[in-house]
Amino acid sequence: MRYAETGYNLEIDLSRGNIERVATDPRDSELYLGGQGTAAKILWDRVGPEVDPFSEDNLLIFSAGLLQGTPVPSANRTSVDTFSAQTGLYSHSLFGGFFGPEMKHAGYDKIILRGKSPKLVYLYIHNDVVEIRDASHLAGKGTMDTAEILKKELRDSKVQIAAIGLAGENRVYMAAIEHYNSSASRGVGHIMGDKGLKAIAVRGTKDINIAKPEELHKLCMDKYTEIYDKRVKYAGDVLTHENNETFHTNSFAWGNARERRKDFWKPEMTAEWGKVTEDHLLRHSACYNCPLDCHASITYPGRRTFFYKCYSKLTYAMAAYKDLHFNYDMIAVTQEYGLDGFSTPQVLAFACELYEAGILTDKDLPDFPKDTGERFFYLVEKIVRREGVGDALANGVYRAARQIGNGAEAYDHNTTKKFEQLPLKLGNLNYPFFLMYATGEKMCITQIEGAFPQDPIRDIEKRKAFVEGWEAAPERFKKWYLEWEPRTQPSIEASVNIADWNETGHYVDDSIGMCAYVSSFRGQFGGRIPYHMYNLPDFISLASGIDIDTDKLWEAATRSRTLIRAINNRRGLRRVDEKPPGDHWKYRDAAVEKQLLDEYYKFKGWTEDAIPTKEKLAELGLDFVAEDLINRGILTDNADTPVKEPSA
Amino acid sequence: MKKVKTIKVDIDKCNGCRACEMICSAFHATPKYSSNNPEKSKIRVLFDPIKDIYVPVYAGGYTEAECNGWDIYTIDGKEYDECAFCRASCPSRDLFTDPDSGLPLQCDMCLDDPPQDEPLCVKWCHADALTYEEREEEGEEAKKKPDEMEVGLQSLVKNHGAKKVMESLAKLKQEKD
Numbered sequence A: 001m002r003y004a005e006t007g008y009n010l011e012i013d014l015s016r017g018n019i020e021r022v023a024t025d026p027r028d029s030e031l032y033l034g035g036q037g038t039a040a041k042i043l044w045d046r047v048g049p050e051v052d053p054f055s056e057d058n059l060l061i062f063s064a065g066l067l068q069g070t071p072v073p074s075a076n077r078t079s080v081d082t083f084s085a086q087t088g089l090y091s092h093s094l095f096g097g098f099f100g101p102e103m104k105h106a107g108y109d110k111i112i113l114r115g116k117s118p119k120l121v122y123l124y125i126h127n128d129v130v131e132i133r134d135a136s137h138l139a140g141k142g143t144m145d146t147a148e149i150l151k152k153e154l155r156d157s158k159v160q161i162a163a164i165g166l167a168g169e170n171r172v173y174m175a176a177i178e179h180y181n182s183s184a185s186r187g188v189g190h191i192m193g194d195k196g197l198k199a200i201a202v203r204g205t206k207d208i209n210i211a212k213p214e215e216l217h218k219l220c221m222d223k224y225t226e227i228y229d230k231r232v233k234y235a236g237d238v239l240t241h242e243n244n245e246t247f248h249t250n251s252f253a254w255g256n257a258r259e260r261r262k263d264f265w266k267p268e269m270t271a272e273w274g275k276v277t278e279d280h281l282l283r284h285s286a287c288y289n290c291p292l293d294c295h296a297s298i299t300y301p302g303r304r305t306f307f308y309k310c311y312s313k314l315t316y317a318m319a320a321y322k323d324l325h326f327n328y329d330m331i332a333v334t335q336e337y338g339l340d341g342f343s344t345p346q347v348l349a350f351a352c353e354l355y356e357a358g359i360l361t362d363k364d365l366p367d368f369p370k371d372t373g374e375r376f377f378y379l380v381e382k383i384v385r386r387e388g389v390g391d392a393l394a395n396g397v398y399r400a401a402r403q404i405g406n407g408a409e410a411y412d413h414n415t416t417k418k419f420e421q422l423p424l425k426l427g428n429l430n431y432p433f434f435l436m437y438a439t440g441e442k443m444c445i446t447q448i449e450g451a452f453p454q455d456p457i458r459d460i461e462k463r464k465a466f467v468e469g470w471e472a473a474p475e476r477f478k479k480w481y482l483e484w485e486p487r488t489q490p491s492i493e494a495s496v497n498i499a500d501w502n503e504t505g506h507y508v509d510d511s512i513g514m515c516a517y518v519s520s521f522r523g524q525f526g527g528r529i530p531y532h533m534y535n536l537p538d539f540i541s542l543a544s545g546i547d548i549d550t551d552k553l554w555e556a557a558t559r560s561r562t563l564i565r566a567i568n569n570r571r572g573l574r575r576v577d578e579k580p581p582g583d584h585w586k587y588r589d590a591a592v593e594k595q596l597l598d599e600y601y602k603f604k605g606w607t608e609d610a611i612p613t614k615e616k617l618a619e620l621g622l623d624f625v626a627e628d629l630i631n632r633g634i635l636t637d638n639a640d641t642p643v644k645e646p647s648a
Numbered sequence B: 001m002k003k004v005k006t007i008k009v010d011i012d013k014c015n016g017c018r019a020c021e022m023i024c025s026a027f028h029a030t031p032k033y034s035s036n037n038p039e040k041s042k043i044r045v046l047f048d049p050i051k052d053i054y055v056p057v058y059a060g061g062y063t064e065a066e067c068n069g070w071d072i073y074t075i076d077g078k079e080y081d082e083c084a085f086c087r088a089s090c091p092s093r094d095l096f097t098d099p100d101s102g103l104p105l106q107c108d109m110c111l112d113d114p115p116q117d118e119p120l121c122v123k124w125c126h127a128d129a130l131t132y133e134e135r136e137e138e139g140e141e142a143k144k145k146p147d148e149m150e151v152g153l154q155s156l157v158k159n160h161g162a163k164k165v166m167e168s169l170a171k172l173k174q175e176k177d
Helices: A026-032 A034-046 A101-104 A143-155 A189-194 A213-229 A248-249 A271-278 A317-318 A324-337 A344-356 A370-387 A396-404 A431-439 A460-468 A475-485 A492-512 A534-545 A550-570 A590-604 A614-619 A623-631 B018-029 B147-158 B162-176
Strands: A007-012 A018-023 A060-064 A078-083 A090-095 A110-114 A121-126 A130-132 A160-163 A176-178 A182-184 A198-203 A283-284 A293-298 A304-310 A426-428 A585-587 B002-009 B043-048 B055-057 B072-075 B078-082 B130-137
Touching: A007 A130, A018 B002, A026 A034, A026 A550, A034 A060, A034 A090, A034 A110, A034 A492, A034 A550, A060 A101, A078 A101, A090 A176, A090 A550, A101 A160, A101 A198, A110 A121, A130 A324, A143 A160, A143 A176, A143 A198, A143 A324, A213 A534, A213 B018, A271 A283, A271 A293, A271 A324, A271 B162, A283 A614, A293 A324, A304 A324, A317 A344, A344 A370, A344 A396, A431 A492, A431 A614, A460 A475, A475 A492, A492 A534, A492 A550, A492 A590, A534 A550, A550 A614, A550 A623, A614 B162, B002 B055, B018 B043, B055 B078, B147 B162
Parallel strands: A007 A110, A121 A198, A426 A585
Antiparallel strands: A007 A018, A060 A078, A060 A110, A078 A090, A090 A182, A121 A130, A160 A176, A160 A198, A176 A182, A283 A293, A293 A304, B002 B130, B043 B055, B072 B078
16 A cells, blocks of 8 residues: 555546546655655656657646655645746646645656647546646636635635746746646746646545554654744745845845846834734635645735735846835735736836847837836736747757847846856855856756855854754754854855755645745754754655664665756756856955865766766665766767756 | 534634645544645645635535535625635535535534544634633524534435445445455
């Protein structure tokens, strides 16, 4: 019997209309756990580097994490994995809410979509009933509109829906997949649109088996209380209930990632902006089986109710030099269109800069308004319809800059691997963050950072006290943290380890479906996180019956991570692509950066050209990957591969 | 006077986490905690995040026939249909019916083995949307409520007649022997 997982994937071929329920190999769960891990294995096996992201052979995979649908609190993040037309690389996103657990109760660990439907369809799943249904009546409908219409016509209030809006339908690269208070961003919506799939509606009523139910239950109930008790300080989104926006408005850059306004926030604004939220807030809402409530639902005059999470509360306001009113109004519109709240504001600010610089003119943007806020609304309409210059802008900053040309490339200064990064402009190079920006493949720093504190506690006694109760950290990190002088960089060795630990935590979470707010992301702001490498093995073992300890868990995460690196190597990713955004730090140091990368690759068991070595792959049981990379001439049989001029 | 046990529901406080469904279904699973399946929970959160509707409802009695309650109530600008607050396991909706057996589900205030001080959904509702209350009401002490097996059998008898149920049970026993 399979525990914690259903043991079945749903395979849908949208070109042929074929639907199959396919048993999965339990060995893969032991090796890759589930979620992103097992999805990466499928992408490696079935989507070769020659497959264009917009071809029928690209797969779009919705994966429930291994622990989703079990009593383990906060394990509710669904992983969406595919290949992106924006980056040409592996694309990964996550969303919380209720979708994954429902999918598992319907009897599936994954929904794997291949092909393209000739007309717009939606997928209906109710346990064993799976149907591809006409969605022509949903064409152009907003994401929340779609959910509402489907709920009504299916006469089922408990059905869970994930949908794309007009942005996804028109293959806008910033398109997200929306599910109430959660959304899968980072470029997975345009592939759903390319496949002609408007939405998935899922309803499940089956049991999920648990290996050691009683013991797991006890552990979970204790954890549930612990997470609740640790809210705000050590768990959840610290900003959800906070009206003081000093952190983001002062630390992040405004406009097209241009300017820091360290004096922007005034004390009285906490009350003023707080009132804007208070006047429009419906409630804070939770995800499935989580004692926290990190999402705010907001209603705005003349707009559909929307949900904000985390920094999307401010991204549009800061990109447009506007206020909270503007941001809320903007999310209401962009959530219906299904646009990612992190990358879209940057594309809009980029376009405004191009206009100011005379690169885009009134010919490209007829009747372009004077006010930046109005410009944002104007541009969104162009982008989601791919109208005029909106067609280029819909491809994201990197590609739009090259399509528009005429000097526009110089305004693309905040992308990495062709993907928009968070708008930051900082002073001195930060060693671990340099490594994470340069080498990360989850594309957004929030999906890579998190375990090691961002700053040392200044008072050494307090720092010692913190380290004593720091259960999440392996011993070596405690030493480095104690030795860390404020305003200096950790050593190269420590930085390499920190970058690795930070990203490994996310690879664990994203395979088991755990929310990073109670785990991998939150350690950097205080350390005493509810879940970590030392207590997660118990939860995984008791739920799934998989015999796992901290070392094996770390190894499983490293295996998935390494496989994803190989997937991208096969698509051309090399060292030359591993760079942070151009002016992220004012003061750079080429020699140190080279040393950091050299040491990091060595530590990871990668060649100096950022490809996993044959030995490392063998050590992780990925010999078949090594064989493939050697056959393709990407890796030579004897270790060092010369640095090549790539890339994707 | 009789003692009445109730769960007070504050729908303004519910955040839709559904921990109540999780704990209820786990505690009442056989064997205990062997699964947590919201569909088998005796409390459900009727929720529609877009309309900001969050109503935890715990399962009341089984009813044979629907009540034609199709009215709409507007409260605080939000529309609720009449069924939103109804606790019945009723043929007109797929709520409080065991998905495997088709038998009705009914809340027992977690008084089965081992009896709990308060219903577990209340205990695990950190948002305090659920509160347990015991109060005195006019009237006689109610008879002991039928247990789950009896509720199930009653509904089978109502649907198929006692004779048919007895015959089927006898047949099952014969096959097993």
